[in-house]
Amino acid sequence: MTSTIQTALFIAVVGLAGIFIFMSFFYLIILALDKYLPYREEKPAEEFIEETFEEEEEE
């Protein structure tokens, strides 16, 4: 086996392992972002203004 083929084999093994490590890490990042920054229904601006106006009137 020539040194070029050995190097190619080494890059292939380390490279494939590296991609899986990277992608697993990205997977964890997505899970973390999804957990700590979950989707929340945003109220339309008009509704928000109406609610604030009603609260002010009650006061």
Added chain:
Amino acid sequence: MGLEQLLPAIAGMTWQHLVMIGVGLILIYLAIAKNYEPTLLLPMGFGAILVNIPLSSALTQIDPATGQAVEGVLNVFFDAGIATEIFPLLIFIAIGAMIDFSPLFRNPSLLLFGAAAQFGIFLTMMFASLLGYDIREAASIGIIGAADGPTSIVVASRFAPSLLGPISVAAYSYMALVPIIQPPVIRLLTSRRERLIRMSSANHNNKRISKKALIAFPVVITIAAGIIAPSSLSLIGFLMFGNLIRECGVLNKLSLSAQNELSSLVTILLGITIASTMTADRFIRTDTLIIIALGLFAFIFDTFGGVIFAKFLNLFRKEGNKINPMIGACGISAFPMSARVIHQMGQKEDPYNYLLMPAISANVGGQIGSVVAGGIILTLTPLLS
């Protein structure tokens, strides 16, 4: 006055030039008649004609009167845009602005197919080194399997500029040929029963993703990738920058410009500039045929890697929660073509099987995977050669 003085281009024409003009015409035909990656193959085809007319002023020529070099515009473009990697990196901004990562948030585990389907890159690299290419050339040939034109161009321009022409032609041609390459490989590797597996999950498909998470994603990925592999940052960073422009919500005009005008303009320049490497003396070689064959090999084994990985995962999953192995093939970067092909294959087997959403998730994973693969090759190869 002889023909040589009157029409020096005709006098200097060889059969190799004529073959290359024919190659240019074929690329233009494929782009127009078959709609194969027309944005790139058409400028490359026209550029191939432009640079294969002897004494073309588009290329640097020696002025016989003064003996000095007169710079050709395509060489200027090449030095400014490809040798410096500016053109492919600008394309990455455009691609980043086009990618919607929300399907990945809906099915994050499918991101791993973006890793498995890069198998062809490394197998092809080993095969190329067996054929006698040095490690830098072998890496540049292998990266055709990324199914990602700009990544192939960045790697090839850094490691094997002399092979850039055939590598680019192979990368873009095979991306366009995904609907022809993938189905037979998938059918060979899967049973009908496996192809009938349903993956529709209403909860996943309808899940809403927060804007904050989508904005944070490109920033966090850039920082994480930069810390782990700084040399991959130019690729991942520009892709994520484009995506941040898209998701931030305050740069909609810039996002649209990146997706449309920037993408179109740079693609024109990229295509016609790559053609400057498609001169007869550099292109008509056995190497070109070998590279085109190895590119096909890479695409086939990408598909193989993705499908086999899905089958491997199914060994550990319960009945009713299995992955349709065809989804593994979507881990390549050809977006959205690969996802569409797999969805259509699924529907052909069972018209009520909707694989589009998981296929798109895996395909988006493939877009990240190909860039990561490029970054890893750019990091490892110089260390070991």
